[in-house]
Amino acid sequence: MNIDFHFLQDTFFLALGGVPVTLEITLGSLLFAIPTGFFMAVANLNEIPVLQPLFRTYISFMRGTPMILQIYLIYNLMPSLLNAVSQLLGLSLNIFEVNPILYAFAVFALSETAVLAEVFRSALQTVEKGQFEAAVSIGFSSMQAYRRIVVPQALSAALPVMCNTTTDLIKATSLVFTMSVLDITAIAKTEAGMKLCWIEAYLDIFLIYLLLIITVEQLFKFAECKVRIYKEV
Numbered sequence: 001m002n003i004d005f006h007f008l009q010d011t012f013f014l015a016l017g018g019v020p021v022t023l024e025i026t027l028g029s030l031l032f033a034i035p036t037g038f039f040m041a042v043a044n045l046n047e048i049p050v051l052q053p054l055f056r057t058y059i060s061f062m063r064g065t066p067m068i069l070q071i072y073l074i075y076n077l078m079p080s081l082l083n084a085v086s087q088l089l090g091l092s093l094n095i096f097e098v099n100p101i102l103y104a105f106a107v108f109a110l111s112e113t114a115v116l117a118e119v120f121r122s123a124l125q126t127v128e129k130g131q132f133e134a135a136v137s138i139g140f141s142s143m144q145a146y147r148r149i150v151v152p153q154a155l156s157a158a159l160p161v162m163c164n165t166t167t168d169l170i171k172a173t174s175l176v177f178t179m180s181v182l183d184i185t186a187i188a189k190t191e192a193g194m195k196l197c198w199i200e201a202y203l204d205i206f207l208i209y210l211l212l213i214i215t216v217e218q219l220f221k222f223a224e225c226k227v228r229i230y231k232e233v
Helices: 003-043 049-064 069-089 100-124 129-137 142-179 184-195 198-233
Strands: none
Touching: 003 049, 003 142, 003 184, 003 198, 049 100, 049 142, 069 100, 069 142, 100 142, 129 142, 142 184, 142 198, 184 198
């Protein structure tokens, strides 16, 4: 087996151009999923009528179906639905010209919400319920009790799992090439297709994702050190 090191080097730097797209999808998904997942977790723990069974059904569906299936459903079904709604409302919008990265945001944000809802539910259960009740009894509002007492402690339990879910999310974004989004994988595969250097292209993809994951893990370790004080109190 001969490795074309010149192609390996050139494609590595070309594929790096897809890193901003990968990070954009990841961060955008997390910005939506974190508050939404937290709200779902609180609703489930407090057994809010209607919302609890609705959220549990949603979580079970999203966690129980393959990511690639969710991509195909949203990427193929959503444009047709939006186009039908646009025509029904008499809007002159060409839905089929929408940037596919928006569909990528939708897929990964919805999927990550379901995952983080369970992460936050487990983390919140590590904090004794009596602490919340004590905070409310001395005059804290429910929001203040969560913000000052519950969330800081739960965060120390949630961060290690959030690190895992975030790295999984980054790796899962490699599937956006199926939606014609030019990410790391799509760029490398395009170059490989022109020169038939598939092994070199996959090595580049491997190295770039490895570097991304290592960086994210280090950032989470730093964050864990910062919130560890709440766990030790």
